[in-house]
Amino acid sequence: MRGARFVPWIAGGLALAAAAAGMLPRGKTRGLDLDAFGRLPVLEGGRVKPVDSVARNALLVIRGQQSFRMAGRTILPGEWLLDAMFRPDVADAQPIFFINDPDVLGLIGLRQTSDRYFSFNTLLPHLAEIQRQAESAHAIDARQRTRFQGAIANLFERAYLYYRLRNTVQLGDAPLSREIAARTASDAAERQVALAQLAFFRPLPPAPGEPANAWRTVGEALRAPTAEADPVLQGWARLSAAYASQDAGAFDGAVASVAEFVTAAQPEALRQAGHELVFNRAQPFYAGMVIYVLALLVLFVSWLWKPDLLQPAAFGLLTAGALVHTAGLVSRVVLQGRPPVTNLYSSAVFVGWGAVLLGIVLERVYRRGFATAVAAAAGFASLIVAHHLAGDGDTMEMMRAVLDSNFWLATHVVTITIGYSGTFVAGAIAIAYVLRRHLVRRPDPAATRTLVSMAYGVVCFALLFSFVGTVLGGIWADQSWGRFWGWDPKENGALLIVLWNAIILHARWGGFARERGIMAMAIFGNVITSLSWFGVNMLGVGLHSYGFMDKAFWALSGFIGSQLLLIPFCFLPPRFWRARAAAEDGAAPAGVSGT
Amino acid sequence: MTDRIHTRLWDAMTSLKLTIGCLAALMVLVVACTLAQVELGTLGAVNRYIRSFVVWWQLPGSSWSIAVFPGGALVGLVLAVNLVAAQLRRLELSWKKTGIWIVHAGLILLVAGEFVTGAFQVDSQLTVEEGQTLNFVERPREMELAVVDTTDPAHDDVYAVPEALLARERQVDIPGSPLSLRVKAFHKNADLGARGPADPPSPATAGVGAGVAVRPLAPVTSDEQLNRTAAFVEPVAAGRSYGIWLVSNVLGAPQSFTHEGRTYALAMRPRRQYLPYSITLKKFSHDVYPGTDIPKNFSSLVHLSNPGRGEERDVLIYMNQPLRYDGKAFYQASFGKGDTLSILQVVENPGWLLPYLSCTLVTLGLLLHFSLSLRRGVRREASPQPAAVEA
Numbered sequence: 001m002r003g004a005r006f007v008p009w010i011a012g013g014l015a016l017a018a019a020a021a022g023m024l025p026r027g028k029t030r031g032l033d034l035d036a037f038g039r040l041p042v043l044e045g046g047r048v049k050p051v052d053s054v055a056r057n058a059l060l061v062i063r064g065q066q067s068f069r070m071a072g073r074t075i076l077p078g079e080w081l082l083d084a085m086f087r088p089d090v091a092d093a094q095p096i097f098f099i100n101d102p103d104v105l106g107l108i109g110l111r112q113t114s115d116r117y118f119s120f121n122t123l124l125p126h127l128a129e130i131q132r133q134a135e136s137a138h139a140i141d142a143r144q145r146t147r148f149q150g151a152i153a154n155l156f157e158r159a160y161l162y163y164r165l166r167n168t169v170q171l172g173d174a175p176l177s178r179e180i181a182a183r184t185a186s187d188a189a190e191r192q193v194a195l196a197q198l199a200f201f202r203p204l205p206p207a208p209g210e211p212a213n214a215w216r217t218v219g220e221a222l223r224a225p226t227a228e229a230d231p232v233l234q235g236w237a238r239l240s241a242a243y244a245s246q247d248a249g250a251f252d253g254a255v256a257s258v259a260e261f262v263t264a265a266q267p268e269a270l271r272q273a274g275h276e277l278v279f280n281r282a283q284p285f286y287a288g289m290v291i292y293v294l295a296l297l298v299l300f301v302s303w304l305w306k307p308d309l310l311q312p313a314a315f316g317l318l319t320a321g322a323l324v325h326t327a328g329l330v331s332r333v334v335l336q337g338r339p340p341v342t343n344l345y346s347s348a349v350f351v352g353w354g355a356v357l358l359g360i361v362l363e364r365v366y367r368r369g370f371a372t373a374v375a376a377a378a379g380f381a382s383l384i385v386a387h388h389l390a391g392d393g394d395t396m397e398m399m400r401a402v403l404d405s406n407f408w409l410a411t412h413v414v415t416i417t418i419g420y421s422g423t424f425v426a427g428a429i430a431i432a433y434v435l436r437r438h439l440v441r442r443p444d445p446a447a448t449r450t451l452v453s454m455a456y457g458v459v460c461f462a463l464l465f466s467f468v469g470t471v472l473g474g475i476w477a478d479q480s481w482g483r484f485w486g487w488d489p490k491e492n493g494a495l496l497i498v499l500w501n502a503i504i505l506h507a508r509w510g511g512f513a514r515e516r517g518i519m520a521m522a523i524f525g526n527v528i529t530s531l532s533w534f535g536v537n538m539l540g541v542g543l544h545s546y547g548f549m550d551k552a553f554w555a556l557s558g559f560i561g562s563q564l565l566l567i568p569f570c571f572l573p574p575r576f577w578r579a580r581a582a583a584e585d586g587a588a589p590a591g592v593s594g595t
Numbered sequence: 596m597t598d599r600i601h602t603r604l605w606d607a608m609t610s611l612k613l614t615i616g617c618l619a620a621l622m623v624l625v626v627a628c629t630l631a632q633v634e635l636g637t638l639g640a641v642n643r644y645i646r647s648f649v650v651w652w653q654l655p656g657s658s659w660s661i662a663v664f665p666g667g668a669l670v671g672l673v674l675a676v677n678l679v680a681a682q683l684r685r686l687e688l689s690w691k692k693t694g695i696w697i698v699h700a701g702l703i704l705l706v707a708g709e710f711v712t713g714a715f716q717v718d719s720q721l722t723v724e725e726g727q728t729l730n731f732v733e734r735p736r737e738m739e740l741a742v743v744d745t746t747d748p749a750h751d752d753v754y755a756v757p758e759a760l761l762a763r764e765r766q767v768d769i770p771g772s773p774l775s776l777r778v779k780a781f782h783k784n785a786d787l788g789a790r791g792p793a794d795p796p797s798p799a800t801a802g803v804g805a806g807v808a809v810r811p812l813a814p815v816t817s818d819e820q821l822n823r824t825a826a827f828v829e830p831v832a833a834g835r836s837y838g839i840w841l842v843s844n845v846l847g848a849p850q851s852f853t854h855e856g857r858t859y860a861l862a863m864r865p866r867r868q869y870l871p872y873s874i875t876l877k878k879f880s881h882d883v884y885p886g887t888d889i890p891k892n893f894s895s896l897v898h899l900s901n902p903g904r905g906e907e908r909d910v911l912i913y914m915n916q917p918l919r920y921d922g923k924a925f926y927q928a929s930f931g932k933g934d935t936l937s938i939l940q941v942v943e944n945p946g947w948l949l950p951y952l953s954c955t956l957v958t959l960g961l962l963l964h965f966s967l968s969l970r971r972g973v974r975r976e977a978s979p980q981p982a983a984v985e986a
Contacts, residue, residue, distance in 0.1 A: 046884025046891075202886055213885050398884045398891070405915045457972070464961045471954035480915040482926045482942035483716070484950040485709065487641045492629045496622055503618045510611035536629065 007309055008316025015294065015320035019287040023278050029079055031248030036255045037239075038078040038280075041262055041273035043215035044201035046398040048266075050273035052280055054201050055081035057393040058165055062158045063096045063117065064391060070094060084165050086243040088172050092120040097158060101151035107133065123159055130156050164200040169218055169236055171195060175244065176218065176237040183222050195219030204232050205265035212266070231261040276335050284328025285349060285383050291321035292356075292380040299373050311369045318363075318372050321379060322356045329353055336396045339410035341417050343397065344537070345389040350414070351533075352382025354421030355428070358458065362425075366450050374428040378421075388555070408476040416469025416494055420529050422462025423497055427526035427563070429455045430519040434569045452515050455522050456508065462525075463501035470494040493532025500528045520570035526563045530556060609681040617674040624650070624667050638736070639816030646713045668713070675706045694964025701956030704949055711946030719868060721925065721939040723876040723897075724932065730873040732923075732941045733865035738824040738844055740776070741867075742769055743860045745851065757866060758783075761826050774859065779827040779839055782811040787825060787845055797841070798827045802850040802861075804841025824863060830854075872901035872921070877909065879930060879937040893927050895937040912939065 025035040038052030055077035056066045067076050075094070083091035095117035099105055102112045108126040110118070123130065134156030137149035145153065170176040171191055179195075182188055196219030204221045206214040221233050228234075235258035242250035263270045295317035302310030329340050329349060336342065341350045359375020389395075403409065433451045473494060478484040485491060504521045507513040513521060534556050607613060624644045631640035644650055647666035654661065665673075678699050719732040737758055744752035754769045761767070761781045768775045779798055790797060790808040799805045809825050825843040829836055830852065837852045842863040851860040875898040882891040894913035899906060899920065910918050918925040928940035 043886060046887045046889055215885065398887065398889050400890055408915070453972070457969070460965050460968070464958075464965060467961065468954075468958050471950075471958065474950060474954070476915075478947065478950070479917070480926065481928075482718075482917065482924050482940050483944070484712070484947065487625075487628055487632075487637060487645060489629045489632060492625045495625055499618050499622050499625070503615055503622075506611055506615050506618070510615070512612070512615065 004309055004312065008312040008319070010316070011298070011313040012316035012320035012323075015291045015317055016323060019282070019284070019291065019320075019324045022287055023282040025281070026076070028248075029076070030246065032079075032243070032246075033248075033252045033255065034076065034078040034082075035277075036252065036259065037082065039270065039274050039277045040203075040255065040258055041205075041266070041269035042201045042203045043213065045394050046213075047396070048213075048215070048269050048272065049394075049396075050277045050280070051081065051201070051203075052078055052277050053394065056280060058161060058200070059096065060391060061393045062098075062162055064098045068094075068096065068117070081165065082243050084162065085169050086240045088166050091166070092124075095119050096162070097123060097155070099151075099155060101148060103148040104151045104155055107152070120159070120162060123155075127159065130159065161200065164198045167195065167198040168200045169203060170240060176233075176240045179218075179222060180227060180233065180237055183227055188222075192219040192222045195222065203236055204230070205262050205269065208265070232258055232265070235261060272335070275331075279328075279331045279335060282328075284324050284331065285386060288321050288325040288328065289380055289383040289387070291317055291324060292376045292383070295321060295376040296373065296380065299369060299376065302369065307369075311372070314369070314376070315363060315372050318356070318376050318379075319360065321376070322353075322360060325349075325353050325356060325379065325383075332396065338399065339406055339414060341413040342399060342403070342409060343395065344534075345386055345395045347413075347417050347420075347533070348382050348386035348389055350417045351421045351424065352379045352386070354418045355379060355382065355425045358421060358425050358461070362454055362458070366454060368447060368450050370429070370432055370447070370451060371454065374425060374432055378424055378428050382424075405476070405480075408472070408479075412469060412472035412476050414469075415465055415472055419462055419464075419466030419469045419494075419497060420533055422458055422465055423501065423525045423529040426455050426458040426462055426522045427529075429458060430522035430570070431566060433519045434523070434566055438569060438572075448515070452518065455518060459501055459504050459518075459522060459525075463498065463505060466494060466497045466501060470498055489536035490532070493536045496528050496532055497525075500525055516570045520567045523563050523567050523570065527560050530559055605680070605684070608677060609684045610677075611681070613677045614674070614681070617670050617677060620665060620670045621667070621674070623664070624670065627664075628667075636816050636820075642816070668710070671706045671709065675703055678703055691967065694960045694962075694967060697960030697963065698957050699960075701953040701958075701960060704953035704956065708946050708949030708953060711949060712944055715946060716942065716944040717868075719941045719943075720928070721874060721941055723874065723937055723939070725876050725879060725935045725937075728873050728875040728900075731867040731869045733867050735821060735865050737866040738822075738863055739866040740826065740828065740842055741860075741862045741864055742772070742774065742776070742830075743862065744772070744857055745860050746857045755867065758824065761828075766831075772859075773832045773854065775831045777829040777831060779829060781824075781826045782809065783814040783824055784812045784822040785825040785843070786810045786812055787823060787843055799839050799841040801838030801852070802840045803846060803848060804839070807841055807846075809841065809843075826863065828861070830859070830861070870921075871903055872899060872906070874899055874925075876937055879934055881930060881934045893930060895927055895939065 028034070038050055038055070040051045041048050042051050042054060043049075044054050059068075059077045059080055060066050067074055068080075069075070080091065080094065080096070083094070095115075097118045097120070098116055099108075099110075099118055100112075100116050105112055107129060108118075108123060110122075130152060133149075133152045137145055137153040140149060166172055170179055171194060174191075179188075179191065183192070196217045199217035199219060202215035202217050204216040204218065206212060206216065207224070218233070218236070221227055221230055224230065235254055239251065239254035239258060242248075242254050259270055295314045298310050298317060299314035302314060332346065332349075333340050340353075341347045355378035356375045359371045359378065362371035363369075363375070399409075429451055433448070433455070436447070436451070470491070473491065474484045477486065477491070500521075504513075504518060504525070507521065508518055538553060538556075627650075628640045628644040631643065634640075635643065645667035648669040649662045649666050650664040651660040652663040653659070682696070682699055717734070719734045721729060721732050723729050738761075739758060740756040740761055742754045742756070744754075752771075754772055754774075756767055756769070756776065761778050762783070764778045764781050766775055766777045786809075788808050788810075790806050794808040797805050797807060797809070799807070804827070812823075814822055823843060823845045825841065825845075827839050827841055829839045831837070832854045835854075837854065840850055840861055842850070842861050844863045844865065846863070849860045849862060851858050853859075876895055877898055878896040880892065880894045880896075883889060884891050892913060894911055896909060896911050897918070898909050899918070901907075912918050912925055912927050914927055917927075922945075923941050923943045926940040926942070927937070929938035930936060931938065
């Protein structure tokens with residue numbers, strides 16, 4: 001076919017164009033330029049970010065989603081935040097609190113139904129009781145809480161987060177302009193303290209002569225003797241009034257004036273916030289996930305229909321997905337000024353990226369489509385994992401003091417994460433091998449040989465990177481804690497991966513495990529890697545416990561269970577294989593490779 | 596006959612199966628050690644599973660222990676012997692195998708390094724408050740009984756009896772002094788409380804000990820807990836007893852007696868090592884990111900004074916930036932007392948260089964070996980292959 005050469009380029013190009021379209025700003029909502037509002041820089045969680053990031057992360061924490069539908073319309077995070085701050089009567093009625101725990105529902109007088117989203121107004125009469133229960137739950141160590149205690153503590157934290165957002169710029173009942181006018185009144189000092197304490201983010205840039213990160217809360221700004229003359233404070237006051245009255249012209253003007261005066265004080269802030277806004281809008285990891293699924297689907301179809309056309313198309317899509325994934329990764333590195341892996345979330349993004357790249361290289365070497373499938377599946381799976389790890393809010397949080405070393409983050413953490421990628425890719429290849437064995441009718445020794453040789457190569461790769469990564473970790477530990485090796489859970493996890501890969505290779509060299517044995521061991525590598533990646537964090541002991549998480553326990557158990565279930569299929573004797581059965585029937589001519 | 600046994604032994608010692616068995620055993624130990632850390636703490640778990648030759652399991656409800664698994668030290672030793680033996684026997688000297696040679700040499704060094712660390716590494720702490728000057732480091736997990744001659748107000752003479760000597764519960768002569776100590780009882784960990792009417796009479800006949808009840812406890816190893824060590828000692832000099840005293844690291848008040856005009860104070864305290872230099876904490880800083888409680892930085896500004904070498908200088912110790920001085924490394928480990936107290940971890944490990952060496956070797960070896968096999972593999976792939984029957 002003459003045009004076949006262009007198929008991967010066309011498929012990949014289309015996917016890239018669709019991903020790029022996500023970067024374009026949305027139109028105005030009710031005539032308000034919410035995009036310009038979302039770009040305003042504020043300080044939250046120790047770093048300057050666009051207010052859009054604050055809104056997205058807060059809504060993600062409270063509702064578990066970055067937008068929601070109400071009355072036939074999608075409410076985006078910026079609009080929701082504006083409502084929460086300046087039209088609390090509207091926001092309080094929006095169903096944003098996700099509650100699923102039956103005991104918690106019972107506490108607020110509700111039953112478990114299909115509707116799991118509740119408004120602040122629904123919670124309001126029960127807030128005192130929620131707080132009382134949450135406080136008794138908080139006294140218990142997070143690992144020892146019952147399901148109800150965990151759920152009620154979590155609900156209270158979310159309700160408090162919402163309450164803080166509502167009272168960041170102005171105390172619910174009084175517009176900011178009135179607060180400025182009455183800033184020397186008798187009860188003003190008390191109100192200013194409340195505003196300073198409740199503020200979830202700091203909207204006012206540092207006063208002249210202050211350090212660059214000394215952004216101020218509204219409460220602090222009101223206390224300054226020159227508060228009336230503070231143009232940013234005045235801008236926010238106009239913004240508040242304009243939004244409350246839904247005056248689009250005044251709102252856009254107020255946003256522009258805040259942006260102008262913030263830029264005068266902090267020239268870089270607006271530009272940087274703008275970049276992050278584009279990153280937020282593009283959602284590169286979400287786009288990448290969709291493209292990987294498409295690649296996988298196209299590849300599946302290619303095994304049944306028009307392989308010459310669809311297999312290259314799938315590879316084109318995979319490459320496009322990898323480009324989007326890479327762009328997202330690079331943007332994070334630039335925005336954060338840090339190497340790519342800084343927390344569990346980014347490690348998942350990076351593991352997927354490494355796996356996809358490895359898959360692309362393997363596909364270029366072997367050109368049989370397996371590596372495309374493995375890479376697309378691994379990329380998709382890891383981005384899903386990352387998506388679920390993002391529920392804690394800002395994924396670009398500041399680094400704790402002990403981790404504050406770009407050199408070691410760039411070397412140890414990146415290398416060990418590539419080692420994880422390698423082990424997972426080897427495991428994925430082995431799964432592909434098992435599935436082929438049991439699903440494909442035509443025996444194809446060349447294809448099997450390819451899979452085996454790929455798996456072996458990747459295990460070698462994984463051993464190298466996990467060993468080097470572990471060792472670099474040891475050197476970092478020696479530099480910062482005074483011991484090269486301390487048998488800390490995370491270190492032990494890394495060691496297990498190294499040992500397991502070493503066992504696989506020695507078993508192969510010694511001839512103790514052949515094709516099926518190696519494949520089964522490679523699948524077990526998935527179990528070991530997932531345990532050392534997430535499992536050790538659930539123990540909650542050791543020096544690496546800053547990555548502590550316990551929510552994913554069931555997800556992790558499910559994954560491990562599925563892998564353990566696959567292993568016996570490696571060892572089923574040949575009469576259970578479809579390929580062998582088909583060959584004995586004489587249904588397919590042997591030696592035809594059509595995959 | 597003996598030849599046959601030798602051959603078989605040699606076969607077993609050099610077999611790849613033994614290698615895999617050792618690696619698998621090591622995995623089991625590492626998993627067990629990781630899980631046990633929740634209960635035992637890092638030190639306890641490591642001592643039980645990794646730095647032991649045999650893992651013992653205590654039969655429930657009895658004092659009997661049975662060996663259930665080889666310990667990490669044994670497995671490491673067997674692995675090292677296996678490596679060396681296999682290397683000598685099986686692997687021919689050829690360019691093809693250079694990588695493997697280098698990797699295995701590095702691994703042997705790595706195992707050796709862990710043995711050196713286990714045997715020689717000394718961990719201590721420097722707990723210092725702002726403005727305070729110290730010329731010693733302490734080992735919080737190890738006690739000593741200090742007998743301090745405090746007669747001269749300008750300077751103390753310290754005689755320290757290490758815990759291991761006390762644990763023998765015998766008489767200890769204090770060198771350089773006329774004193775001997777008769778150790779009546781020693782408890783590595785004990786619960787100390789006010790003696791009630793139901794408690795048996797205290798062995799102590801002098802000092803605060805008479806009013807204290809001592810209930811021995813099992814020693815603790817977890818990272819958060821410390822042992823409360825207690826002992827009953829009887830100082831004897833020139834044939835005269837000065838009574839039986841209770842000493843413990845949890846008793847705050849100093850206890851002293853006078854012999855021939857010299858006053859001696861008794862104190863159970865973390866084992867000290869005196870340094871030929873002194874360290875003054877000038878300032879401890881603990882910064883957080885604005886608007887959060889995420890720590891941004893911990894740092895201790897200290898003054899190092901070593902009159903012997905004529906050194907007087909300020910050093911800033913912070914995260915990932917220890918002070919390495921005189922064979923010791925001082926790391927920022929912890930802090931307290933409203934950010935006015937700094938705890939520095941002090942590590943002395945003569946084998947600290949070994950892992951660096953071994954890791955460089957293994958990394959280079961793996962790179963070399965895999966690139967050599969990759970080149971061979973690509974060549975094979977390029978040459979036409981005969982059709983193989985699917986296995």
